[in-house]
Amino acid sequence: MKHPFVCILFVLFCLLMAGCGTEEPAFTLSRDDFSNVSPEGENFTIEIRTIGSWTATSLNDDWCTVYPSSGTGDGTIRIEVEGNLEADRTGKVVILCENERSEINITQTALPAGEELTYRIPVIFHVLYKDPMDRYQYISASRIRQVLANVNDFYDGKPRWTGGDTPQDINLEFVLAETDEEGNELETPGVEYVQWSQMPIDCVSFMNSTEKRVLDLMWDMNKYINIVLYNFKDYNDGSVTMGISHLPLSTQGANYLEGLYSVEYTHLENSNLGYPQCVSINSLYFYEDTDPGYYNTADVNVTLAHELGHYLGLHHAFNEDERGGLVRDCEDTDYCEDTPPYNRYAYSLWLGDFYANPDGLTKEAFQREDCNTGETFLSYNLMDYEISFSDRFTPNQRARMRHVLEYSPLIPGAKRISSTTTRMAPQGVLDIPVIYRKCTRCLVKGQ
Ligand SMILES: [Zn+2]
CATH class of the missing domain: 2.60.40.10 (Immunoglobulins)
Incomplete structure (x- = not known):
C-alpha cells in the first residue's frame, strides 16, 4: 500500500524540480x-x-x-x-x-513655456441623507451630472445671457471622480451616499466642525474637491443660504496671493487641518434651474459655480470685510480690478423696497452702481448674487483661480513648486483660522 504514495511524492518532486529548472519568472x-x-x-x-x-x-x-x-x-x-x-x-x-x-x-516632459495646462479636477459629491426616500436629500446621480455639466459651461466661458463683458474660459474642467482614495473604481462616478443621523444641518457648524465623522467624510483634498450636499437649517429670516465654501490657503513669499490666509508650507495633508475644507450646497434647492427667459436666485448651477469660485480663491464681487461682512464704505475688496466695487449694503436697502413692491423684474434690479465712479453697470458676475445674470468670470478672477490651482496647498492638480522646496507635509493639526464665505440671498423668480 506504500508504493503508490511514494510514487506520487516522487512525481511531485520531479515536477517541482522541472519548474525550478525552467526559471519561470x-x-x-x-x-x-x-x-x-x-x-x-x-x-x-x-x-x-x-x-x-x-x-x-x-x-x-x-x-x-x-x-x-x-x-x-x-x-x-x-x-x-x-x-x-x-x-x-x-x-x-x-x-x-x-x-x-x-x-x-x-x-x-514638462509643459512647453507659454502653454497653459488644462486642469481636470476630480470632484466627489458626498450626499448626506437621513431619509433615502426624500429626493431633496438623496439627490440622484443623474441630477448631479447635469448640474456639474452646467457648471463646466460657465467655466468654459459659455454665457447664458447676451451682453456684458467677454466671458472667460478658465481652461478648467471639473470631472466626477472615477476612483476612490484607494484607487478602486467607483460604481457611481463622483458620488457617494452617506446616511447622517440629523437633517437639516447647520452649515456654519458643519464648516467649523472638528467632529471626527465630519473630518473623515473628506477625501484627500490634494486629489479631490469635496462637495457636500445636505439640507441647510433655515433661520426663518426671509433669506436662504444656498451654499457655503472655504477659501483656499496661499503659500508665502514670491507666490503669495493677496486676500488669502498664507501658510509656510507648499504641501499639506487633510490631517493638517482641524476642519473640513470643502464646498457645502443646500440640497433643498438642488433641483432649481433657470427657465429660458426667466430669472431664479436659487439656481443651483449658479450656486455651485459660485461656491467653487470661492474654493478657488475668489471673493464676492461686492464690498465686504475680511470675514465676509458687508462694509458701508467704498472699498474694492475682491482683489480684482476688473470687477467694479459696489456698495452691497446700499443695494440691499434698495432691494428691500423693491421686494416689498414686486412689479416684475425691471432692469434696475440687475443694475449696480460703481461706488468709485458713480457709473452704473449690469451685474453679470458669478461672484455677485441677488438679482444678477451671474454667468461669467472676469480676466482678473481667472488669473486668481489659476494661481490657486498652480500654488495653493490642498488644491488638486499640477503645482509649480521649485525643486528646492520640500513636498513633505508637517505633522499634526496646524493653527489655521477657518475662513469661509456663506452665501445667503432672497428667493426670487421672475421674467
Ligand atoms: Zn459667495
Whole structure:
C-alpha cells in the first residue's frame, strides 16, 4: 500500500524540480515602460500575471501614484501621472514579487513655456441623507451630472445671457471622480451616499466642525474637491443660504496671493487641518434651474459655480470685510480690478423696497452702481448674487483661480513648486483660522 504514495511524492518532486529548472519568472507585467507621457498628465493600467503576492510602490509619489499598493495573484495596477508644470522628469514604480523586482519607468516632459495646462479636477459629491426616500436629500446621480455639466459651461466661458463683458474660459474642467482614495473604481462616478443621523444641518457648524465623522467624510483634498450636499437649517429670516465654501490657503513669499490666509508650507495633508475644507450646497434647492427667459436666485448651477469660485480663491464681487461682512464704505475688496466695487449694503436697502413692491423684474434690479465712479453697470458676475445674470468670470478672477490651482496647498492638480522646496507635509493639526464665505440671498423668480 506504500508504493503508490511514494510514487506520487516522487512525481511531485520531479515536477517541482522541472519548474525550478525552467526559471519561470515570478510575475510578468503587460508593460513596463512609459516614455513621453503627456505633460497634461495621464492614467495607465498594467496587468500583472502571477500566482504570488506582490507590492507596487511609486518612488515619486508626489506626481506619480500607483494603486493598489499590494495584491495576490493576477491583478490590474493603475498608475496616475499628474500634469507637469516644471521640468522634464523620470519616475519609477517598483514591483516586488516573490523576491523578484521589476521597475516600471515613466518619462514625462514638462509643459512647453507659454502653454497653459488644462486642469481636470476630480470632484466627489458626498450626499448626506437621513431619509433615502426624500429626493431633496438623496439627490440622484443623474441630477448631479447635469448640474456639474452646467457648471463646466460657465467655466468654459459659455454665457447664458447676451451682453456684458467677454466671458472667460478658465481652461478648467471639473470631472466626477472615477476612483476612490484607494484607487478602486467607483460604481457611481463622483458620488457617494452617506446616511447622517440629523437633517437639516447647520452649515456654519458643519464648516467649523472638528467632529471626527465630519473630518473623515473628506477625501484627500490634494486629489479631490469635496462637495457636500445636505439640507441647510433655515433661520426663518426671509433669506436662504444656498451654499457655503472655504477659501483656499496661499503659500508665502514670491507666490503669495493677496486676500488669502498664507501658510509656510507648499504641501499639506487633510490631517493638517482641524476642519473640513470643502464646498457645502443646500440640497433643498438642488433641483432649481433657470427657465429660458426667466430669472431664479436659487439656481443651483449658479450656486455651485459660485461656491467653487470661492474654493478657488475668489471673493464676492461686492464690498465686504475680511470675514465676509458687508462694509458701508467704498472699498474694492475682491482683489480684482476688473470687477467694479459696489456698495452691497446700499443695494440691499434698495432691494428691500423693491421686494416689498414686486412689479416684475425691471432692469434696475440687475443694475449696480460703481461706488468709485458713480457709473452704473449690469451685474453679470458669478461672484455677485441677488438679482444678477451671474454667468461669467472676469480676466482678473481667472488669473486668481489659476494661481490657486498652480500654488495653493490642498488644491488638486499640477503645482509649480521649485525643486528646492520640500513636498513633505508637517505633522499634526496646524493653527489655521477657518475662513469661509456663506452665501445667503432672497428667493426670487421672475421674467
Ligand atoms: Zn459667495
